Amino acid sequence: MSDSTQKQSWWQRLSGGLKRTSSSIGTAISDLVTKRKLDAAMVEELEEALIRADLGVDVAAKIAAAIGVGRYDKTISADEVKSIVAAEVEKVMAPVAKPLAIEGARPFVVLVSGVNGSGKTTTIGKMAALFKADGHKVMLAAGDTFRAAAIDQLKIWGQRTGAPVIASTSGSDAASLAFEALTAAKAQDMDVLLVDTAGRLQNKTGLMEELEKIVRVMKKVDPTAPHAVLLVLDATVGQNALSQVEIFQKVAGVTGLVMTKLDGTARGGILVAIAARFGLPVHFIGIGEGVDDLAPFTARDFARAIAGME
Amino acid sequence: MFESLSDKLGGILDRLTKRGALSEADVDAALREVRRALLEADVALDVTRDFVDKVRVRAVGVDVIKSVTPGQMVVKIVHDELVATLGAQSQGIDLNAAAPIAIMMVGLQGSGKTTTTAKLAKRLGDRLNRKTLMASLDVRRPAAMEQLAVLGRDIGVDTLPIVEGQQPPQIARRAIEAGRLGGYDVVLLDTAGRTTLDEAMMAEAAEVKKAVNPHEVLLVADSLTGQDAVNLARAFNERVGLTGIVLTRIDGDGRGGAALSMRAVTGKPIKLIGTGEKMDALEDFDPARIAGRILGMGDIVSLVEKAAANIDAEKAMRSAERMRKGAFDLNDLRDQLDQMAKMGGLGGLMGMMPGVAKMKNQIANAGLDDGLLKRQTAMIDSMTPKERRNPDLLKNSRKKRIVAGSGTKVEELNKLLKMHRGMADMMKSMVGGAKRGPMAGLANMLGMGGGAPSPEQMAELAKKMPGGAGGLPSGMPQLPPNFPGMPRGIPGLGGSGAKPGLGGFPGLGKKK
Numbered sequence: 001m002s003d004s005t006q007k008q009s010w011w012q013r014l015s016g017g018l019k020r021t022s023s024s025i026g027t028a029i030s031d032l033v034t035k036r037k038l039d040a041a042m043v044e045e046l047e048e049a050l051i052r053a054d055l056g057v058d059v060a061a062k063i064a065a066a067i068g069v070g071r072y073d074k075t076i077s078a079d080e081v082k083s084i085v086a087a088e089v090e091k092v093m094a095p096v097a098k099p100l101a102i103e104g105a106r107p108f109v110v111l112v113s114g115v116n117g118s119g120k121t122t123t124i125g126k127m128a129a130l131f132k133a134d135g136h137k138v139m140l141a142a143g144d145t146f147r148a149a150a151i152d153q154l155k156i157w158g159q160r161t162g163a164p165v166i167a168s169t170s171g172s173d174a175a176s177l178a179f180e181a182l183t184a185a186k187a188q189d190m191d192v193l194l195v196d197t198a199g200r201l202q203n204k205t206g207l208m209e210e211l212e213k214i215v216r217v218m219k220k221v222d223p224t225a226p227h228a229v230l231l232v233l234d235a236t237v238g239q240n241a242l243s244q245v246e247i248f249q250k251v252a253g254v255t256g257l258v259m260t261k262l263d264g265t266a267r268g269g270i271l272v273a274i275a276a277r278f279g280l281p282v283h284f285i286g287i288g289e290g291v292d293d294l295a296p297f298t299a300r301d302f303a304r305a306i307a308g309m310e
Numbered sequence: 311m312f313e314s315l316s317d318k319l320g321g322i323l324d325r326l327t328k329r330g331a332l333s334e335a336d337v338d339a340a341l342r343e344v345r346r347a348l349l350e351a352d353v354a355l356d357v358t359r360d361f362v363d364k365v366r367v368r369a370v371g372v373d374v375i376k377s378v379t380p381g382q383m384v385v386k387i388v389h390d391e392l393v394a395t396l397g398a399q400s401q402g403i404d405l406n407a408a409a410p411i412a413i414m415m416v417g418l419q420g421s422g423k424t425t426t427t428a429k430l431a432k433r434l435g436d437r438l439n440r441k442t443l444m445a446s447l448d449v450r451r452p453a454a455m456e457q458l459a460v461l462g463r464d465i466g467v468d469t470l471p472i473v474e475g476q477q478p479p480q481i482a483r484r485a486i487e488a489g490r491l492g493g494y495d496v497v498l499l500d501t502a503g504r505t506t507l508d509e510a511m512m513a514e515a516a517e518v519k520k521a522v523n524p525h526e527v528l529l530v531a532d533s534l535t536g537q538d539a540v541n542l543a544r545a546f547n548e549r550v551g552l553t554g555i556v557l558t559r560i561d562g563d564g565r566g567g568a569a570l571s572m573r574a575v576t577g578k579p580i581k582l583i584g585t586g587e588k589m590d591a592l593e594d595f596d597p598a599r600i601a602g603r604i605l606g607m608g609d610i611v612s613l614v615e616k617a618a619a620n621i622d623a624e625k626a627m628r629s630a631e632r633m634r635k636g637a638f639d640l641n642d643l644r645d646q647l648d649q650m651a652k653m654g655g656l657g658g659l660m661g662m663m664p665g666v667a668k669m670k671n672q673i674a675n676a677g678l679d680d681g682l683l684k685r686q687t688a689m690i691d692s693m694t695p696k697e698r699r700n701p702d703l704l705k706n707s708r709k710k711r712i713v714a715g716s717g718t719k720v721e722e723l724n725k726l727l728k729m730h731r732g733m734a735d736m737m738k739s740m741v742g743g744a745k746r747g748p749m750a751g752l753a754n755m756l757g758m759g760g761g762a763p764s765p766e767q768m769a770e771l772a773k774k775m776p777g778g779a780g781g782l783p784s785g786m787p788q789l790p791p792n793f794p795g796m797p798r799g800i801p802g803l804g805g806s807g808a809k810p811g812l813g814g815f816p817g818l819g820k821k822k
Contacts, residue, residue: 052355054536057346115562117420117532119505146587149457156453201562234420238352238536240562264506265545266538289505 038076043068046081053269053306054238059276063088082307090303092272097299098281100228100256102136107185107193109218109225111178113211113252114232115244116199119260119286121150123232124194125157126286126294132161136191141181142167143174143214146198154196160291164188174198174210175217182221195226202247211252230283232258233274236266245278260286263293269306337369344388353567354540357395357574365391395570396597401554401579403430405440407525410489410497412482414522416515416550417530418542419503422558424454426530426584427500428461429592430556435467436590440495445470445485447478447518448502458500465589468492478502478514479521486522499524507542512549519550526553528581533557535568543572552576557595558584638734640698644690651683686726688716701727 047064051057067084102108110127112120121144128138140163144150151167158165166181178195185193197214200207218225231254233241248254262268262285271282282297341362348358368387405411413430417423427444434440444462446469448454455472462469470485482499489497501518504511519527529546531539546552555572560583573580580595632642690698692715697703704712704727713720 048355051349052537054352054538057349115534116559117422119420149453149460152453152456201559203562236418236532236535236538236542238534238539238567239350240352240534241536261505264508264538265541266506266536270536 037073038068038071039073040068046085050085050269053267054273055269056239056242056273059092059273062276079309082309086303086307086309088303089272089306090299092275093282093299093302096275096279096282097297097302098256098283099296100230100281100283102131102134102192105222105224105227107139107182107190108227109182109185109193109195109222110228110230111195111197111215111218111226111252112230112232112258113197113248113254114199115201115234116147118199118232118234118237120144120199120232121153121157121196122289123230123258123260123284123286123294124154124196125161126291127284128157128161128163128194129291130294131192131194132163137189138163138192138194139181139185139188139190140165141178141193141195143177143181143196144198145170145172145174145177150196150198163194175213178214179217179221182218182225186221202244202251208247208251211248215252228256229254230256230258231280232260233270234266235259235261235264235268237270239270239273241270241274242277245274245280249278249280254280256281256283258282258284258286259297263287267306268302271302272306334370337366341366341369348567348570351567352534352536352539352571354537354571354575357540357571360574361391361395361570392570393597395574397573397579397595398597400594400596400598401581402594403434403528403581404526404553405434405438405496409493409495410443410486411495411526412486412489412497412499412522412524413526413528414482414499414501414515414519414524415528415530415556416501416546416552417503418507418532419451419505421503421530421532422584423503423530424448424458424461424500426556426558426582426592427458427498428465428467429584429589430582431462431467431496431498432465432589433592434496441493442496442498443468443470443485443489443492443494444498444500445481445488446472446500447481448500449476449478449481450502454502461589468494479517482518482522507545512545515546515550527551528554528556529572529576529578530556530558531568531572533560533566533568533583534562539568539571540575543576543578547576547578552578554579554581556580556582556584561585561591638730638737640690640693640701640730643730643733644687644698647683647687647690651687685716685718685722689713689718689723689726692716701730 043064046067047060050060050063055063063085066088067081100110112124114120124140128140131138138161140154140158142151142154142165144154145168151170155165155167157163166177166184168177168180174197181195182193195214195218197211198207200211202208215226215229229252231245231248233244237244245254245257257271257274257280259268259271259282268285274280275282284294285297285302287293287295344365345358345362348361349355353361365388368391403413415423415427415430424446431442431444434442444458444467446455446458459469459472470481470488473481473484476484478501485497485499488494499518499522501515502511527550529543529552531542535542543552543555555576555578557566557569557572557580560566569580572578580597583593583595585591585593632638689712692712693704697708697712704723709720709723712718713723
């Protein structure tokens with residue numbers, strides 16, 4: 001159980017999860033540059049390969065331009081291009097690769113938000129397992145009082161991870177549940193409280209107000225809570241993620257991101273666009289459905305995987 | 311959903327519209343912007359490329375040169391091409407088969423399959439009077455079957471009793487059998503999703519399809535999906551064979567490029583769209599309507615539909631009649647505010663109006679939100695009937711009372727009164743025949759009645775409207791020619807000048 005084997009397994013997981021992403025971009029890049037001289041058309045094709053990965057037009061153009069600088073009319077190999085892409089992506093991502101530090105407050109309150117179906121509840125389950133393994137006392141709050149079966153789903157995660165779950169009935173007020181949960185977490189001397197919320201589209205004013213209320217009400221118990229507000233993004237999401245980050249940040253004060261479902265064909269490239277625009281920390285990536293399929297985000301691995309490097 | 315895209319294309323095409331002749335360079339410049347806008351709207355790269363090429367071929371050359379107004383011609387070509395890509399006409403769920411008709415729902419986890427299944431069942435029952443049985447084939451996700459059962463109870467649709475330990479194809483066969491014995495018209499099969507495209511899910515879906523040979527196989531997909539939408543749609547279409555697509559979360563503020571992508575890649579129609587969390591928020595997909603919205607022509611048809619469904623026709627006619635005479639007091643204003651709120655508030659209303667999308671940020675900056683509507687209503691509610699009829703009565707002490715009663719500020723009340731005065735003045739001038747004033751379109755829509763339509767025409771319109779139903783009379787898309795006043799008046803609201811229309815919202819826009 002040495003640190004290096006642990007790391008190795010995470011690295012394998014990550015590259016396994018991002019394999020399809022990377023191989024498709026990697027293949028695209030290899031197709032582009034095999035025995036060719038770098039010209040404007042090629043830069044444009046590279047840009048398009050990056051757009052296909054959801055990096056967005058601006059960021060893709062920037063990276064493609066960086067590849068072009070000083071290299072026109074030189075023969076360039078696929079590997080070279082990949083490493084330049086990786087370096088550019090890493091440059092953007094390195095400042096935002098920050099782990100979620102559980103410190104400075106007790107109980108440390110983590111509010112988890114996002115649009116419907118992004119994977120909030122599952123992420124909470126995985127985080128609970130992770131924090132437990134680190135020796136923290138973890139409590140879960142079933143704040144998704146809207147979706148049928150969300151409370152049951154979180155209870156199942158509670159059983160799996162051995163974390164107590166504070167829940168009320170479906171359809172009850174989420175803010176008062178959060179209040180109760182924080183009070184209970186304090187009374188029971190918990191280290192971490194993970195608060196689930198119902199999925200909501202960021203343009204639904206009423207629902208966003210409800211989220212704001214949850215934050216407000218928790219401050220009555222602990223003025224510094226929540227200590228972290230996570231926005232969970234699904235890897236398949238496109239440019240709309242920018243709007244999600246912007247509005248959730250405004251309403252709930254998002255402090256960090258989690259990207260889920262990176263184990264599919266979807267390319268998490270939008271994270272690069274988000275990092276470029278907002279500079280919000282990316283704490284975790286979800287790379288599978290298992291309880292331990294939540295990996296800390298590392299810029300270098302992500303960048304290399306995006307560029308299709310082995 | 312498409313506002314942002316329509317913003318973009320609207321801006322680009324505005325420039326085109328203002329030029330007399332179109333050179334190839336003009337078209338290229340415009341199309342570069344179109345391409346960028348489409349990509350930013352998450353339209354898949356290949357689809358974007360095809361689209362732009364098609365438009366270029368048609369825009370540069372004979373078509374345009376011969377036309378009188380080249381700019382409009384390009385607008386039309388882009389519009390036509392969008393419609394063609396989205397599907398020439400709307401197609402609903404096909405129910406032409408022997409009962410029980412099996413409809414299978416497939417898609418990724420979190421795309422909204424189960425919710426859509428329940429919405430569809432409710433829709434089939436409410437609108438077409440079909441007796442529907444729902445069955446969950448999700449033996450994998452904890453509590454998935456119970457979730458469908460709970461939803462079924464909520465909406466009053468039967469669900470197949472859960473039998474532990476059965477495999478999806480078995481359950482599907484049992485559902486069809488139960489459908490036959492129970493005299494059901496339709497059997498909806500909600501299959502299990504996965505978080506990502508994977509072989510097991512595809513194999514399972516294909517097996518279910520083989521077992522019961524469903525009449526419809528619908529892919530439920532999230533309209534916020536990015537470039538991956540093409541992979542998703544292609545994979546499902548190739549492995550399972552789709553008959554149609556249901557796009558969910560159209561009520562989000564995504565630009566909805568996924569709609570274009572999935573349609574283009576599979577060639578399968580988008581049949582329904584999910585427009586909200588409520589169980590009746592499932593609507594027909596109308597390509598022409600959406601394409602119009604993309605182009606910034608606004609969703610006039612939706613607006614009219616909503617207006618007809620939500621406006622109290624009698625009330626509207628009464629106030630229209632009053633306004634025709636030039637009378638417009640605070641009671642009338644309150645009715646207007648009320649109706650605006652019913653139609654989805656300022657944001658909802660604005661989003662549907664052509665050209666207005668551009669103003670959205672300005673509106674937000676001016677603090678024009680729906681809270682404003684509420685506060686204004688509260689202020690009017692705090693007045694006496696006499697004050698409402700005669701706002702001139704409102705002097706300092708009365709104002710203080712009203713402000714205290716409604717929890718607002720005197721400045722807000724003054725602003726409201728100013729707005730009312732502005733509107734009343736405009737009403738008067740509109741009676742004078744100036745029916746093309748900036749508010750005329752809106753006024754007509756809300757039944758305020760400038761010159762046209764008269765209350766009789768409003769009544770006509772109201773009769774023609776199926777109450778809230780999605781099915782539009784086929785004549786609706788050609789609405790402008792035979793609906794005097796509206797098409798002209800509404801664009802007037804947005805305007806295309808340097809300071810679009812905001813000033814035309816009297817009082818509201820002139821903050822600071």
